[in-house]
Amino acid sequence: GAVVSQHPSWVICKSGTSVKIECRSLDFQATTMFWYRQFPKQSLMLMATSNEGSKATYEQGVEKDKFLINHASLTLSTLTVTSAHPEDSSFYICSAKSRGLRYNEQFFGPGTRLTVL
Amino acid sequence: QKEVEQNSGPLSVPEGAIASLNCTYSDRGSQSFFWYRQYSGKSPELIMFIYSNGDKEDGRFTAQLNKASQYVSLLIRDSQPSDSATYLCAPETGANNLFFGTGTRLTVIP
Numbered sequence: 001g002a003v004v005s006q007h008p009s010w011v012i013c014k015s016g017t018s019v020k021i022e023c024r025s026l027d028f029q030a031t032t033m034f035w036y037r038q039f040p041k042q043s044l045m046l047m048a049t050s051n052e053g054s055k056a057t058y059e060q061g062v063e064k065d066k067f068l069i070n071h072a073s074l075t076l077s078t079l080t081v082t083s084a085h086p087e088d089s090s091f092y093i094c095s096a097k098s099r100g101l102r103y104n105e106q107f108f109g110p111g112t113r114l115t116v117l
Numbered sequence: 118q119k120e121v122e123q124n125s126g127p128l129s130v131p132e133g134a135i136a137s138l139n140c141t142y143s144d145r146g147s148q149s150f151f152w153y154r155q156y157s158g159k160s161p162e163l164i165m166f167i168y169s170n171g172d173k174e175d176g177r178f179t180a181q182l183n184k185a186s187q188y189v190s191l192l193i194r195d196s197q198p199s200d201s202a203t204y205l206c207a208p209e210t211g212a213n214n215l216f217f218g219t220g221t222r223l224t225v226i227p
Binding site: 032042106107108 | 149151153159160161162163166205209212213214215216217218219220
C-alpha cells in the first residue's frame with residue numbers, strides 16, 4: 001500500500017520550454033500532496049503544498065507563476081515548470097499524505113530528474 | 118527559523134555492528150519525527166516515525182526521542198551493506214509539513 005508514482009522519471013528540455021510532471025497516489029486518496037526539489041548533495045526543500053480542490057501554498061522564495069501546481073483530484077497533482085532555465089535543473093519529488101492517517105506520514109514518489117539545456 | 122541538524126558523515130560501520138544516527142531540532146512545537154532513507158539518485162523511503170519520548174523498535178531499527186533535549190536518534194542493529202544510504206531526519210512542523218535535515222551518509226563495510 002501507499003504507492004506514489006511520478007511521470008516522467010526524467011526529462012531533458014531546452015531553455016524556455018515548459019515541463020509538466022505528474023504525481024499520482026495509486027492505492028490511496030491523498031488529502032495533501034507536496035512538491036520538493038533536491039539539488040545534488042543537498043536535502044529536500046519543500047516547494048509547495050497542495051490540497052485537492054484548492055490553491056497550492058508556496059514556500060517563501062518559490063515563484064508561484066513559474067511553478068504551477070494543480071491538484072485536480074485526490075489521486076493526482078501536477079507541477080508545471082514554465083519557461084524552464086538551466087538553474088531549474090534538479091530532482092523534483094512529490095509526496096502524498098493519506099486521508100485517515102493519524103501521524104501524517106508522507107509517501108514519496110520516485111522523483112523526476114529535470115535537465116534544462 | 119527552523120533547523121534540523123545531522124552529522125553529514127560519512128559514518129562508516131562494519132557489517133553486523135550498530136549504526137547510530139543523531140538529529141537535533143530547533144522547533145519545540147514538533148510532535149512527530151520521521152526517519153527516511155534515501156539511496157543515491159532515488160527518492161526517500163519511510164523507515165519509521167516516533168511521537169512519544171523514549172524508544173520505539175521496528176525490526177532492526179530503533180528510534181529514540183527526547184523532546185526535552187530536542188533530540189531524536191535512529192539505531193540500526195546488525196548493519197548490512199544494503200543499509201548504506203543517506204538517512205534523513207524530518208520533524209513535523211506546526212503546519213503539518215516535514216522539515217528535512219541534510220542527512221547523514223552511512224556506509225556499512227562488508
